[in-house]
Amino acid sequence: MDAVSILTLPQLFATGRARHIASSVIDIVGGRTYSSWGLWREVARTVDALDALDVHVGDRVLVQCEKSVAVLVTYLACVHHGAVFLPLNTAYTDVEAQWIVDDATPSLVIRDPSRLMLRGAHRSMSLDAAGHGSWTDAAAVAPGGSGELSVLGANGRRGHDLAALLYTSGTTGRPKGAMLTQNNLASNAVVLTECWGFEPTDRLLHMLPIFHAHGLFVAINTTLAAGASMVWLPRFDTDAVFASLPNVTVVMGVPTHYTRMLADPRLTEQSSARVRLFVSGSAPLLQSTHEAFEARTQHKIVERYGMTETVMLTSNPLSGDRRAGTVGPALPGVELRIVNDAGRTLGTGDVGAVEVRGPNVFSGYWNRPDLNATEFAPDGFFRTGDVGMLDADRYLWLIGRAKDLIITGGLNVYPIEVEEVLDAFPGVAESAVIGLPDPDFGEAVTAVLVGKPGEAFDTESLRDAARERLAVFKVPKRFLIVDSLPRNAMGKVEKAKLREMFGRAEGDSS
Numbered sequence: 001m002d003a004v005s006i007l008t009l010p011q012l013f014a015t016g017r018a019r020h021i022a023s024s025v026i027d028i029v030g031g032r033t034y035s036s037w038g039l040w041r042e043v044a045r046t047v048d049a050l051d052a053l054d055v056h057v058g059d060r061v062l063v064q065c066e067k068s069v070a071v072l073v074t075y076l077a078c079v080h081h082g083a084v085f086l087p088l089n090t091a092y093t094d095v096e097a098q099w100i101v102d103d104a105t106p107s108l109v110i111r112d113p114s115r116l117m118l119r120g121a122h123r124s125m126s127l128d129a130a131g132h133g134s135w136t137d138a139a140a141v142a143p144g145g146s147g148e149l150s151v152l153g154a155n156g157r158r159g160h161d162l163a164a165l166l167y168t169s170g171t172t173g174r175p176k177g178a179m180l181t182q183n184n185l186a187s188n189a190v191v192l193t194e195c196w197g198f199e200p201t202d203r204l205l206h207m208l209p210i211f212h213a214h215g216l217f218v219a220i221n222t223t224l225a226a227g228a229s230m231v232w233l234p235r236f237d238t239d240a241v242f243a244s245l246p247n248v249t250v251v252m253g254v255p256t257h258y259t260r261m262l263a264d265p266r267l268t269e270q271s272s273a274r275v276r277l278f279v280s281g282s283a284p285l286l287q288s289t290h291e292a293f294e295a296r297t298q299h300k301i302v303e304r305y306g307m308t309e310t311v312m313l314t315s316n317p318l319s320g321d322r323r324a325g326t327v328g329p330a331l332p333g334v335e336l337r338i339v340n341d342a343g344r345t346l347g348t349g350d351v352g353a354v355e356v357r358g359p360n361v362f363s364g365y366w367n368r369p370d371l372n373a374t375e376f377a378p379d380g381f382f383r384t385g386d387v388g389m390l391d392a393d394r395y396l397w398l399i400g401r402a403k404d405l406i407i408t409g410g411l412n413v414y415p416i417e418v419e420e421v422l423d424a425f426p427g428v429a430e431s432a433v434i435g436l437p438d439p440d441f442g443e444a445v446t447a448v449l450v451g452k453p454g455e456a457f458d459t460e461s462l463r464d465a466a467r468e469r470l471a472v473f474k475v476p477k478r479f480l481i482v483d484s485l486p487r488n489a490m491g492k493v494e495k496a497k498l499r500e501m502f503g504r505a506e507g508d509s510s
């Protein structure tokens, strides 16, 4: 095992703190500024609060709150304390959150005060979008709440300790918890810091949500590891983005952010002159977007590829050929292969399943020995579910998604989860949920429905029913009604055929 793979996040962040030079580490646009000392003092206090609440090493701390520095502080406190940080997408409904609470059995649940209490043996605390609530009150008065930074150093964390549990939607319709260790996250942050040339002088525009690996690990761990700083937006907002561009050197976004920036005349070579690096990921960046962005700004967006279970796997190079339409070569330390159905490794130019191994790859799904047996090859490679091809220079081209995942505005929707809700609606015989190209969202969730003979149903009530059960980004944007679904000889619905049939169709039959 090399030096990188045994690093922990506290060690990594301590190095970053020592290198930090800017007067602030976080500047909230239109709000508070945090010095490095001030941020880490709050983290130290919050470590004390976890102790005072009897949260033990290995206990899960579930957080479902709007993006705020208080949530970031909670994450940092957990990884120092030894508690396992479990961030939940704020769009998840109470039904979805309850399912995850039952599965993960956290000892502490922190949610927005507008949310219902969830059942379970945990302690519940509140935290609102402004960072106020019983949780921050507890941190302020924690016994020993000295904010002594020394608690951050002497913490006894080990590389193989679980640091975070991130739920990602499953093909079975139920989200599954990906177990990420200190080592997975720290080793990936070191590699990204080096590959993307992060320095203490860098200032990142942070506009991504922090319940997801992209905004939480890729953006934050990398910045803090390098001793760099952030300009912080609660969410993507075009005006705020253009106001912030002159003050930042790095921008990380999903393709939707780049298409929105491109749609604005304020995106010019001058307005982006201070930025040294634009990074895109989480969903495919169209070649046309890459090219239009370069023509307008002279910047070639660096596209990278990763997933919740593995953090980052590949990236186009900082210096070298950044190729539109590819996600670049494997990052240092990541082994990546393309295999056929029989598990045989394929050669240059052959299309097959993408499998990966490395210090960044998660240690398995929480409570799911069944999946851990099938999703890893016998030699430890993880089956990503993505389909791709390596070219002669070992750049990865992603071709599709074996698991029919839909990515809408950078967020994942597994069709089966939506189909289960639609199929249960009176009058619906069956449904197939597909992603159709959408200029704004990348893909729009679309439901293709077959009605029961002689029974009518109304798509408006169906939409309402879906809204009650599903996070808003999973609710279909269009409902299309057909007489029957196309099926192959094995009885499987042919989604590719549906995408072909409706991909170019205009209008909305709902």
Ligand code: AMP
Pocket (backbone or CB within 6 Å): 168, 213, 280, 281, 282, 283, 284, 285, 303, 304, 305, 306, 307, 308, 309, 327, 384, 385, 386, 398, 401, 405, 407, 412
């Ligand atoms: P998540 O677990 O939410 O990060 O989603 C991971 C999935 O997003 C991957 O398995 C890919 O299918 C997809 N993905 C991530 N980055 C890219 C990219 N640059 N291009 C295409 N798909 C991507």
